[in-house]
Amino acid sequence: ALLSAHDTVAQKDFEPTLPPLPDNIPENEEAMRIVCLVKNNQPLGATIKRHEITGDITVARVIHGGLADRSGLLYAGDKLVEVNGVSVDGLEPEQVISILVLNLF
16 A cells, blocks of 8 residues: 555656746747746745836846756846746835745745
């Protein structure tokens, strides 16, 4: 029974699932990466800021050795469009951080 239970659990996929990309993306659309970081009690290791000219929320820096650095998925200058399914358009960096904290712990 123990081996049967082990095999059942081992066959399951515990990775987060992302929604499919839309089929009607225009040719002149900017490239976009979908990044999924599963955070536990360790710090993310990245800071964000509001771009002075565009108002976009961007990654200001990635701290060496942190989760973001080790994943290789986030880079300084990356624009954040959505965090945990919530659009960051028009939000302040502090509001984006609160979305991260509320949804990751």
